[in-house]
Amino acid sequence: MEAFAVIVLLILIIISLIIFAIMQIKMAGIEVKDFWSFIKANEDLDKLYIFAKKYNRMSPQEKIIFLHETEKMSNAFQKVPSMIWEDEYSKYRDVMDTYRDIRVDRWKESTKK
Numbered sequence: 001m002e003a004f005a006v007i008v009l010l011i012l013i014i015i016s017l018i019i020f021a022i023m024q025i026k027m028a029g030i031e032v033k034d035f036w037s038f039i040k041a042n043e044d045l046d047k048l049y050i051f052a053k054k055y056n057r058m059s060p061q062e063k064i065i066f067l068h069e070t071e072k073m074s075n076a077f078q079k080v081p082s083m084i085w086e087d088e089y090s091k092y093r094d095v096m097d098t099y100r101d102i103r104v105d106r107w108k109e110s111t112k113k
Contacts, residue, residue: 034079041076042088048073049091052098063102070099 025035048070051058058066077085077092085092 028081028084030080034076037076038080038085041073042085044069044073045077045088045091045095048095052095055098055101058102063106067099067102067106070095074099 022032025032030038048066051062051066074096082089
């Protein structure tokens with residue numbers, strides 16, 4: 001019986017922590033869905049940052065994929081205040097610089113035709 005009481009108590013504590021976290025997110029003016037997409041985008045940022053360093057060796061198909069994924073990541077980052085992701089700003093800037101370079105290259109190629 002004591003084990004059951006401990007389990008119920010732990011479940012109540014976990015639920016209260018989740019509710020507290022949701023309240024904190026909402027008080028910051030962020031939707032929970034937007035915050036979740038930001039967390040996913042932050043994971044993607046790390047992958048895109050590594051991928052961006054290989055910019056010169058990307059195939060045209062890889063560049064298109066990179067553009068698409070970067071746009072998704074950027075949209076998620078724009079939905080949350082910048083003070084939350086200021087630690088990741090240098091990675092974000094590097095990825096966006098590579099994004100800009102690829103867009104410019106694609107624009108140059110399309111105007112040549």
